[in-house]
Amino acid sequence: MTIGSSAANGSRLRVVREDSDVTQWRTWLRDSTLDPWRPGEWDPETLVFSGDEHNPLTFVKRCPDCGVLITRKTYCEYCLRKHRREKLRARGSR
Numbered sequence: 001m002t003i004g005s006s007a008a009n010g011s012r013l014r015v016v017r018e019d020s021d022v023t024q025w026r027t028w029l030r031d032s033t034l035d036p037w038r039p040g041e042w043d044p045e046t047l048v049f050s051g052d053e054h055n056p057l058t059f060v061k062r063c064p065d066c067g068v069l070i071t072r073k074t075y076c077e078y079c080l081r082k083h084r085r086e087k088l089r090a091r092g093s094r
């Protein structure tokens with residue numbers, strides 16, 4: 001995969017081109033995955049596996065603050081950082 005950037009017209013444009021390895025990987029993955037496989041968890045179009053918090057075979061749960069799926073025991077990264085900032089502010093730091 002090649003990633004480039006352009007600052008034309010003052011905007012930041014990110015250009016991503018797939019190389020043949022990524023294309024081959026996607027083709028192999030689509031051809032090698034059962035259809036359907038883990039309905040509601042696996043999206044064969046985007047090749048994204050998100051998991052289901054109610055499926056005991058999947059180790060995901062919901063962030064207690066915002067509800068996004070996470071694999072850690074506490075909060076999602078955003079909420080974890082938010083809590084750290086709040087904790088630091090409470091201590092009088094920035």
Ligand SMILES: [Zn+2]
Pocket residue numbers: 063064065066067068075076077078079080
């Ligand atoms: Zn969260």
